[in-house]
Amino acid sequence: MTHRPDDAAEAGRRLRADARRNRARILAAAEEVFAEKGESASTEEVAARAGVAIGTVFRHFPTKRDLLAAIMKELRTRLVDEAAALSADAGPAAAFFDYFAFMVERAARVRTVLGLLAAEGMGAEPGDQIRDLEQVVGELLEAAQRAGAVRPDVALDEVMAILTATCQGALHGAWDDDLRRRTLGIVFDGLRPRA
Amino acid sequence: MTHRPDDAAEAGRRLRADARRNRARILAAAEEVFAEKGESASTEEVAARAGVAIGTVFRHFPTKRDLLAAIMKELRTRLVDEAAALSADAGPAAAFFDYFAFMVERAARVRTVLGLLAAEGMGAEPGDQIRDLEQVVGELLEAAQRAGAVRPDVALDEVMAILTATCQGALHGAWDDDLRRRTLGIVFDGLRPRA
Amino acid sequence: MTHRPDDAAEAGRRLRADARRNRARILAAAEEVFAEKGESASTEEVAARAGVAIGTVFRHFPTKRDLLAAIMKELRTRLVDEAAALSADAGPAAAFFDYFAFMVERAARVRTVLGLLAAEGMGAEPGDQIRDLEQVVGELLEAAQRAGAVRPDVALDEVMAILTATCQGALHGAWDDDLRRRTLGIVFDGLRPRA
Amino acid sequence: MTHRPDDAAEAGRRLRADARRNRARILAAAEEVFAEKGESASTEEVAARAGVAIGTVFRHFPTKRDLLAAIMKELRTRLVDEAAALSADAGPAAAFFDYFAFMVERAARVRTVLGLLAAEGMGAEPGDQIRDLEQVVGELLEAAQRAGAVRPDVALDEVMAILTATCQGALHGAWDDDLRRRTLGIVFDGLRPRA
DNA sequence: TATGAATGAGATTTCATTCAT
DNA sequence: AATGAATGAAATCTCATTCAT
Numbered sequence: 001m002t003h004r005p006d007d008a009a010e011a012g013r014r015l016r017a018d019a020r021r022n023r024a025r026i027l028a029a030a031e032e033v034f035a036e037k038g039e040s041a042s043t044e045e046v047a048a049r050a051g052v053a054i055g056t057v058f059r060h061f062p063t064k065r066d067l068l069a070a071i072m073k074e075l076r077t078r079l080v081d082e083a084a085a086l087s088a089d090a091g092p093a094a095a096f097f098d099y100f101a102f103m104v105e106r107a108a109r110v111r112t113v114l115g116l117l118a119a120e121g122m123g124a125e126p127g128d129q130i131r132d133l134e135q136v137v138g139e140l141l142e143a144a145q146r147a148g149a150v151r152p153d154v155a156l157d158e159v160m161a162i163l164t165a166t167c168q169g170a171l172h173g174a175w176d177d178d179l180r181r182r183t184l185g186i187v188f189d190g191l192r193p194r195a
Numbered sequence: 196m197t198h199r200p201d202d203a204a205e206a207g208r209r210l211r212a213d214a215r216r217n218r219a220r221i222l223a224a225a226e227e228v229f230a231e232k233g234e235s236a237s238t239e240e241v242a243a244r245a246g247v248a249i250g251t252v253f254r255h256f257p258t259k260r261d262l263l264a265a266i267m268k269e270l271r272t273r274l275v276d277e278a279a280a281l282s283a284d285a286g287p288a289a290a291f292f293d294y295f296a297f298m299v300e301r302a303a304r305v306r307t308v309l310g311l312l313a314a315e316g317m318g319a320e321p322g323d324q325i326r327d328l329e330q331v332v333g334e335l336l337e338a339a340q341r342a343g344a345v346r347p348d349v350a351l352d353e354v355m356a357i358l359t360a361t362c363q364g365a366l367h368g369a370w371d372d373d374l375r376r377r378t379l380g381i382v383f384d385g386l387r388p389r390a
Numbered sequence: 391m392t393h394r395p396d397d398a399a400e401a402g403r404r405l406r407a408d409a410r411r412n413r414a415r416i417l418a419a420a421e422e423v424f425a426e427k428g429e430s431a432s433t434e435e436v437a438a439r440a441g442v443a444i445g446t447v448f449r450h451f452p453t454k455r456d457l458l459a460a461i462m463k464e465l466r467t468r469l470v471d472e473a474a475a476l477s478a479d480a481g482p483a484a485a486f487f488d489y490f491a492f493m494v495e496r497a498a499r500v501r502t503v504l505g506l507l508a509a510e511g512m513g514a515e516p517g518d519q520i521r522d523l524e525q526v527v528g529e530l531l532e533a534a535q536r537a538g539a540v541r542p543d544v545a546l547d548e549v550m551a552i553l554t555a556t557c558q559g560a561l562h563g564a565w566d567d568d569l570r571r572r573t574l575g576i577v578f579d580g581l582r583p584r585a
Numbered sequence: 586m587t588h589r590p591d592d593a594a595e596a597g598r599r600l601r602a603d604a605r606r607n608r609a610r611i612l613a614a615a616e617e618v619f620a621e622k623g624e625s626a627s628t629e630e631v632a633a634r635a636g637v638a639i640g641t642v643f644r645h646f647p648t649k650r651d652l653l654a655a656i657m658k659e660l661r662t663r664l665v666d667e668a669a670a671l672s673a674d675a676g677p678a679a680a681f682f683d684y685f686a687f688m689v690e691r692a693a694r695v696r697t698v699l700g701l702l703a704a705e706g707m708g709a710e711p712g713d714q715i716r717d718l719e720q721v722v723g724e725l726l727e728a729a730q731r732a733g734a735v736r737p738d739v740a741l742d743e744v745m746a747i748l749t750a751t752c753q754g755a756l757h758g759a760w761d762d763d764l765r766r767r768t769l770g771i772v773f774d775g776l777r778p779r780a
Numbered sequence: 781t782a783t784g785a786a787t788g789a790g791a792t793t794t795c796a797t798t799c800a801t
Numbered sequence: 802a803a804t805g806a807a808t809g810a811a812a813t814c815t816c817a818t819t820c821a822t
Contacts, residue, residue: 016801019806040235042791053808058793060806154381161378164368169360183356186349190385214781237816248783250820259817406822409785430625432812443787448814450785544771551768554758559750573746576739580775604802627795638804640799649796783822791815798808 023060025050031071039068076133079103083136093149096140100163101184107167108175134160151193162187218255220245226266230305234263270305271328274298278331288344291335295358296379302362303370329355346388357382413450415440421461429458466523469493473526483539486530490553491574497557498565524550541583552577608645610635616656624653661718664688668721678734681725685748686769692752693760719745736778747772 029050033041043064047054061067086102087095134156141159144150166187170180224245228236238259242249256262277297282290329351336354339345361382365375419440423431433454437444451457476492477485524546531549534540556577560570614635618626628649632639646652667687672680719741726744729735751772755765 016804016806018800022806043793044791054793055795055809056807062793064792155377157374158377158381161364161368161370161374162381165360165362165364165378167360168363168367169356172363173356173359175356179352179356182350182353183360186353186357186385187382188385189389190381190383194384194389211781217782238818239816242784249818250783250785251781253818254781257818406783406785408821412785433814434812444813445788445815446786452814454813545767547764548767548771551754551758551760551764552771555750555752555754555768556747557750558753558757559746562753563746563749565746569742569746572740572743573750576743576747576775577772578775579779580771580773584774584779601802607803628797629795632805639797640804640806641802643797644802647797785819785821787817787819789816792813794812795810796808798806800806801804 019060022050022052022056026052026057026060026067027070027074030067031075034068034071043067079106080133080136083140087140087143092140092143092147096144096150097188099137099140100166100188103163104166104170104180104184108170108180137163148193150191154191159191162191214255217245217247217251221247221252221255221262222265222269225262226270226305229263229266238262274301275328275331278335282335282338287335287338287342291339291345292383294332294335295361295383298358299361299365299375299379303365303375305366332358343388345386349386354386357386409450412440412442412446416442416447416450416457417460417464420457421465424458424461433457469496470523470526473530477530477533482530482533482537486534486540487578489527489530490556490578493553494556494560494570494574498560498570527553538583540581544581549581552581604645607635607637607641611637611642611645611652612655612659615652616660619653619656628652664691665718665721668725672725672728677725677728677732681729681735682773684722684725685751685773688748689751689755689765689769693755693765722748733778735776739776744776747776 026046030046033046033049037045043057044054046067047057050057057067061070082102083099086099089095090098137159138156141150141154141156145152145154166184169175169183175183221241225241228241228244232240238252239249241262242252245252252262256265278294281294281297284290285293332354333351336345336349336351340347340349361379364370364378370378416436420436423436423439427435433447434444436457437447440447447457451460472492473489476489479485480488527549528546531540531544531546535542535544556574559565559573565573611631615631618631618634622630628642629639631652632642635642642652646655668684671684671687674680675683722744723741726735726739726741730737730739751769754760754768760768
């Protein structure tokens with residue numbers, strides 16, 4: 001009937017090569033467009049930017065909401081993956097703070113990170129992606145606390161709250177690199193143990 | 196054209212009063228509606244909530260954008276006024292942190308505070324309202340720094356950035372009172388001088 | 391919010407004169423258009439035929455389904471009213487057969503009579519219009535049976551079934567006047583008492 | 586181009602068999618789907634029900650209209666064939682009335698019988714199928730009239746009209762078995778000679 | 781001045797049909 | 802010959818804004 005869309009792709013079922021290419025293109029275009037104009041941007045513009053017809057967008061994402069949800073999911077996956085790289089490259093203290101800064105820097109560019117962090121009820125389907133963003137941050141946090149780089153009395157939900165807030169601030173406030181660095185400095189000071 | 200000119204004059208005065216009342220009602224309704232559904236909510240819904248016809252909304256605010264801008268302005272005025280009360284009631288240290296907390300608590304309720312802080316290009320018309328929000332915060336900050344309650348190396352733009360960020364986080368994250376308190380605790384620690 | 395449409399008009403609440411005029415125009419245009427092209431005809435064509443913009447149709451009938459339902463309702467009312475006239479003018483025997491013939495003749499022109507008789511689940515809201523079509527036919531039938539013009543063992547549901555069927559046949563078959571007369575002759579013979 | 590021509594030939598035969606099977610499947614699925622949802626049902630749904638891809642449907646029937654026409658033709662053939670069986674099994678009187686009842690019962694299930702009877706301009710291609718439905722009914726009618734079971738003054742077009750009408754009524758009215766029997770009783774009485 | 785109906789551009793969604801794989 | 806992705810015109814519905822009453 002209606003093309004058993006997108007989740008099929010997610011679930012790993014086979015898609016034709018060109019379909020997969022288009023799906024990726026659409027996601028990329030959508031991320032750009034929604035990043036620039038907010039989620040009230042039109043689906044038609046997404047299609048145009050992706051270089052496909054409007055119907056193709058619909059085939060992959062039957063609803064605008066589905067498209068938005070797919071962007072979030074994709075982005076979350078990417079961010080989680082990048083966390084792994086960071087924690088491999090650096091010691092636990094650096095890993096935590098680097099990841100925090102990294103996400104905020106991302107947010108300054110990509111408006112959609114917002115929705116990702118705010119979760120906004122968009123089907124997170126816990127379990128279908130074992131390592132969720134919050135879990136990743138939790139791991140980095142614990143490691144940093146064990147290493148004495150973060151106050152032991154700070155809980156994960158507070159960290160997520162501050163991370164979210166900082167990302168949103170960075171985005172909407174259009175901070176430049178310097179302001180971001182100084183702002184993060186204050187936040188990080190709040191997280192570090194008192195001398 | 197009116198039969199009894201005296202009555203006409205009286206009616207005119209009465210109408211102006213009505214108009215003022217309507218303006219206020221519309222602003223209040225708009226603040227509620229946009230707070231709940233974001234700024235993509237429809238003008239018709241604002242009219243309905245205000246109990247007036249759609250035409251009346253457009254008579255007072257020729258454009259949706261104008262309506263949004265008016266909300267911001269009204270809110271800014273209110274917040275600035277409240278700052279005066281706080282700094283009168285408390286010492287400089289308390290005043291700064293109280294005001295910060297006060298704004299974040301507001302943000303948790305009113306989505307529009309966001310736009311206010313983010314400025315979003317909506318006609319701030321600097322000067323037509325002598326004391327702007329940023330200036331108020333600046334004064335509180337300076338006082339708190341002189342009193343030794345805030346690190347002297349913290350600049351106003353950083354404070355505004357963190358304030359904005361925390362407000363946005365509080366709103367979109369739907370923090371409860373406890374989480375808000377703990378989160379602010381961390382931020383405030385970052386702002387206080389090291390022992 | 392969304393214009394408290396159509397039922398307002400139905401319920402007799404005041405509508406502006408021009409609005410009432412447009413509502414009537416739209417209904418008339420819709421009846422024509424759907425009669426000609428079936429219910430898959432486009433709302434836009436209805437708007438064009440009525441000489442209004444598409445949004446006006448939407449204001450009165452928020453959904454295509456609502457528009458269809460309104461046509462049915464309007465038509466039912468008209469038919470029921472016309473029954474009263476017939477039973478006043480003629481004796482009971484003539485009244486019944488005349489009404490039957492009258493409806494079939496109508497059906498030959500108006501495709502929508504179909505849906506009316508078939509009821510198709512479109513909100514009949516029993517009670518909000520005390521005398522429904524079936525009831526009217528029932529009254530005419532009873533009177534005709536008391537007068538000995540219709541077999542006493544014929545039940546109302548059979549009559550409605552034959553009436554519906556004949557209407558649909560007349561419509562889809564595009565019967566001419568002669569064929570309709572002869573066909574009704576056979577049906578009426580089946581309804582009359584055996585000599 | 587094929588490497589082994591023998592296999593190619595064999596494959597060709599196999600493919601033709603597959604194709605025939607697919608054609609039949611599609612027709613069956615289409616009959617079901619259009620019966621349930623009317624002819625505005627989507628071609629994709631037909632494909633899904635048939636278990637083939639949408640492209641396959643269009644390979645066999647280049648146009649939706651062609652598909653509809655094919656259903657009609659297929660159905661007509663089936664109904665005509667079944668007439669032969671009936672007139673062989675029973676006397677002429679029974680054959681006519683049985684066939685009439687049989688078609689109405691069919692119509693109660695299959696929405697497409699409607700279109701068949703109404704002809705709707707869909708390529709009947711007279712002559713390519715020597716015995717048409719109307720002709721079959723005509724033969725049964727004549728036989729029944731010769732046997733004195735049907736009034737001699739009834740013409741074929743009237744019978745077709747009543748038959749069509751009753752089929753449509755049965756379909757759209759969703760008559761149950763009992764109502765259908767009683768309704769047909771009245772119609773048949775109208776067709777029988779007066780005592 | 782208030783009302784609320786009308787406008788019409790634009791957004792989302794549907795679906796018959798084409799075409800690369 | 803089958804598949805199913807892509808197309809794009811058209812349909813439905815939304816909503817900021819205008820204007821007659």
